[in-house]
Amino acid sequence: MTYSVVHLEHLTKQYSNSSTPAVLDVSIDIPEGAVFGLLGPNGAGKSTTVMILCGLLRPDSGKVYVMEKNMLEHGTAIRKKIGVAPQEIALFPSLTAYENLFYFGRMYGLNASFIRKQIEQYLDIFGLAVKSKKLVNTFSGGMKRRLNLIAALLHQPKLVILDEPTAGVDVQSRNLILDFLSDLRSQGTTIIYSSHVLEEAERLCSHVGIINEGKLMSAGTLSAVMGKHPDCQNLEQLFLKLTGKNIRD
Amino acid sequence: MKILATIYKEFLLLIRDPGGMALIFIMPLALVIVMALVQDAPFRDYQEFRIDVLLIDNDTDSLSAKLKEAFNASRNVNLIILSDTVEATALVRSGKYKAAIIIPKDASNTLRKNTRQLITSIFSNFGLAADQTDSAELPIVTLEILLDPAIKANFQQTLSGAIEKIIATVQTGWVLEELQNQLSEGNAEAKKIDFDLSQIIQVSQRYASENKYQGLVLNSVQHNVPAWTMFAMFFILYPLAGNFIKEREEGSMLRLRLISGSQFPIISGKFAFYFIVCLVQFLMMILVGIFVMPFLGLSKLVLGEDVVLIFITASCVAMAATGYGILIAVYFRTAQQALSFGSISVVILSAIGGVWVPVYVMPEILQTLSQFSPMSWGLESFNDLFLRQASFQTILPNLLRLVGFALVTGTASIIVNNARTVE
Numbered sequence: 001m002t003y004s005v006v007h008l009e010h011l012t013k014q015y016s017n018s019s020t021p022a023v024l025d026v027s028i029d030i031p032e033g034a035v036f037g038l039l040g041p042n043g044a045g046k047s048t049t050v051m052i053l054c055g056l057l058r059p060d061s062g063k064v065y066v067m068e069k070n071m072l073e074h075g076t077a078i079r080k081k082i083g084v085a086p087q088e089i090a091l092f093p094s095l096t097a098y099e100n101l102f103y104f105g106r107m108y109g110l111n112a113s114f115i116r117k118q119i120e121q122y123l124d125i126f127g128l129a130v131k132s133k134k135l136v137n138t139f140s141g142g143m144k145r146r147l148n149l150i151a152a153l154l155h156q157p158k159l160v161i162l163d164e165p166t167a168g169v170d171v172q173s174r175n176l177i178l179d180f181l182s183d184l185r186s187q188g189t190t191i192i193y194s195s196h197v198l199e200e201a202e203r204l205c206s207h208v209g210i211i212n213e214g215k216l217m218s219a220g221t222l223s224a225v226m227g228k229h230p231d232c233q234n235l236e237q238l239f240l241k242l243t244g245k246n247i248r249d
Numbered sequence: 250m251k252i253l254a255t256i257y258k259e260f261l262l263l264i265r266d267p268g269g270m271a272l273i274f275i276m277p278l279a280l281v282i283v284m285a286l287v288q289d290a291p292f293r294d295y296q297e298f299r300i301d302v303l304l305i306d307n308d309t310d311s312l313s314a315k316l317k318e319a320f321n322a323s324r325n326v327n328l329i330i331l332s333d334t335v336e337a338t339a340l341v342r343s344g345k346y347k348a349a350i351i352i353p354k355d356a357s358n359t360l361r362k363n364t365r366q367l368i369t370s371i372f373s374n375f376g377l378a379a380d381q382t383d384s385a386e387l388p389i390v391t392l393e394i395l396l397d398p399a400i401k402a403n404f405q406q407t408l409s410g411a412i413e414k415i416i417a418t419v420q421t422g423w424v425l426e427e428l429q430n431q432l433s434e435g436n437a438e439a440k441k442i443d444f445d446l447s448q449i450i451q452v453s454q455r456y457a458s459e460n461k462y463q464g465l466v467l468n469s470v471q472h473n474v475p476a477w478t479m480f481a482m483f484f485i486l487y488p489l490a491g492n493f494i495k496e497r498e499e500g501s502m503l504r505l506r507l508i509s510g511s512q513f514p515i516i517s518g519k520f521a522f523y524f525i526v527c528l529v530q531f532l533m534m535i536l537v538g539i540f541v542m543p544f545l546g547l548s549k550l551v552l553g554e555d556v557v558l559i560f561i562t563a564s565c566v567a568m569a570a571t572g573y574g575i576l577i578a579v580y581f582r583t584a585q586q587a588l589s590f591g592s593i594s595v596v597i598l599s600a601i602g603g604v605w606v607p608v609y610v611m612p613e614i615l616q617t618l619s620q621f622s623p624m625s626w627g628l629e630s631f632n633d634l635f636l637r638q639a640s641f642q643t644i645l646p647n648l649l650r651l652v653g654f655a656l657v658t659g660t661a662s663i664i665v666n667n668a669r670t671v672e
Binding site for chain 1: 250251254255257258261262265266496499500501503504505506507508514515
């Protein structure tokens with residue numbers, strides 16, 4: 001039996017200021033080493049699912065298991081093994097790239113020499129080594145996005161959750177990020193990848209889950225999901241078929 | 250390690266924020282200097298206070314001479330002699346001078362005759378021989394004091410009291426002289442005695458403090474330096490809450506929430522850093538009180554003897570101020586809410602805590618409320634140490650209140666922040 005790094009079971013969450021649930025009866029299994037594309041239009045419930053998965057939001061009902069541990073009971077321990085790159089640039093603009101990463105490394109509880117090694121390695125990979133002593137508020141959008149990703153990887157997490165990791169970046173930066181994620185996957189790291197860019201998802205993901213109005217419309221390996229809809233030529237056609245063509249806000 | 254990392258991170262953020270640095274270090278120094286200068290006159294003892302008073306001397310006799318002599322010896326009043334009552338009235342009315350004393354014509358002579366008649370009537374009443382040469386009823390001598398409507402009530406009382414005292418002294422002297430005159434009539438050998446009335450009774454004033462600190466009272470510097478230092482320390486909430494909410498809005502706080510479930514190292518690190526900042530503020534303000542205030546013509550700040558107790562008190566105030574700042578930062582969701590509520594609440598706490606004016610001059614209801622202001626606890630402790638050379642036991646209750654306040658606000662901050670980590 002395949003080991004599920006993430007196991008969501010009948011997850012439901014409704015916000016107090018909303019008349020409809022943000023997430024309704026969602027069940028997902030993500031096997032180890034998979035790149036899971038969590039796809040859906042705006043307001044579909046992707047961010048709510050990710051927040052629950054990170055332990056920042058409590059579901060109304062359902063179970064959340066990450067690495068076979070209940071998130072609600074072992075949140076602190078689980079979070080140490082998860083790396084999250086939120087959609088927001090979660091960095092201190094008045095600190096340099098190095099200072100940001102060193103501080104986050106410390107907050108992960110890592111020792112100084114290991115943090116330095118990790119910082120040097122990742123800054124080099126992401127083409128930021130020469131900018132390490134520059135303040136983040138002088139960085140371009142693409143540079144900030146790459147640094148945001150590095151901050152999620154310093155502690156060598158087994159599960160990486162990426163929310164729109166390529167939003168607002170140029171083609172070169174996007175290519176670099178996607179290549180890196182492919183390498184990361186090949187090293188056995190499980191990745192949850194939330195995005196609107198279906199072309200990227202098709203290139204990167206081994207598994208997908210399409211969510212619409214809080215409900216999981218389809219989930220599984222990319223080939224299996226596509227196989228259920230032979231009339232769809234690509235992921236974008238399938239996405240539009242399952243979520244409709246109405247504009248979402 | 251996480252706490253140390255957070256302290257270092259906060260240090261880097263602060264030194265790269267010129268506005269925050271100015272708010273924390275420059276503005277309080279400017280504030281304490283300005284407030285000490287502004288409040289110097291109201292605080293200054295009237296013994297040190299000198300005011301120009303007009304004197305219209307229509308008498309030019311003993312009474313006016315005695316008044317001039319007494320006021321010239323006084324440090325409070327500088328007499329300016331004028332001859333025109335109308336001019337003097339106009340000058341006082343315009344506010345150029347605060348008061349004018351008008352001595353009526355023939356005042357000394359009338360007062361002298363009044364005294365003689367008084368002695369004569371006493372002698373007659375006891376069946377003694379008395380000089381009956383002048384028994385016509387004499388008018389009452391009225392000295393007029395013209396006052397500027399804007400004069401302070403306590404100065405008015407001081408001036409009236411001083412004049413009445415001078416008149417009483419003059420009249421007593423004349424009474425004794427007239428008694429000797431009438432008793433010595435027919436006795437050419439009788440010698441007159443000059444009485445020094447000050448030898449009969451004296452009023453001695455001294456402050457109930459150690460000899461070394463005699464004369465040290467609550468002046469503008471002694472009040473304003475600790476008072477506005479505490480205000481500045483509590484105002485630390487402004488950069489503290491501002492940065493905290495900025496981190497929350499920019500997303501860096503989200504990452505910290507994602508890294509660890511417990512917010513204790515983050516809150517503790519911020520608490521420790523701003524606690525140190527508060528102590529640095531305190532040290533700077535004290536140095537200004539000691540070294541800068543005298544250059545501005547103000548008194549030098551006197552700290553008393555126990556530097557360790559002062560440090561402990563400053564630490565307790567710093568803990569209370571930082572705890573309050575963090576609670577405001579954590580509780581409010583937007584910077585606008587936090588900074589508006591925080592700054593207004595600090596102004597209110599400082600007002601009822603005796604920062605603006607000493608608690609003893611406030612209405613009773615505010616004096617009662619002041620017991621609930623942490624700034625009142627701190628200020629009272631500093632006054633105890635600076636002016637009264639109090640012991641640790643004396644200031645302990647206020648120190649415990651400050652530490653209790655810090656513990657309550659600090660714990661509440663951690664609880665609220667942890668509760669919001671998982672919603």
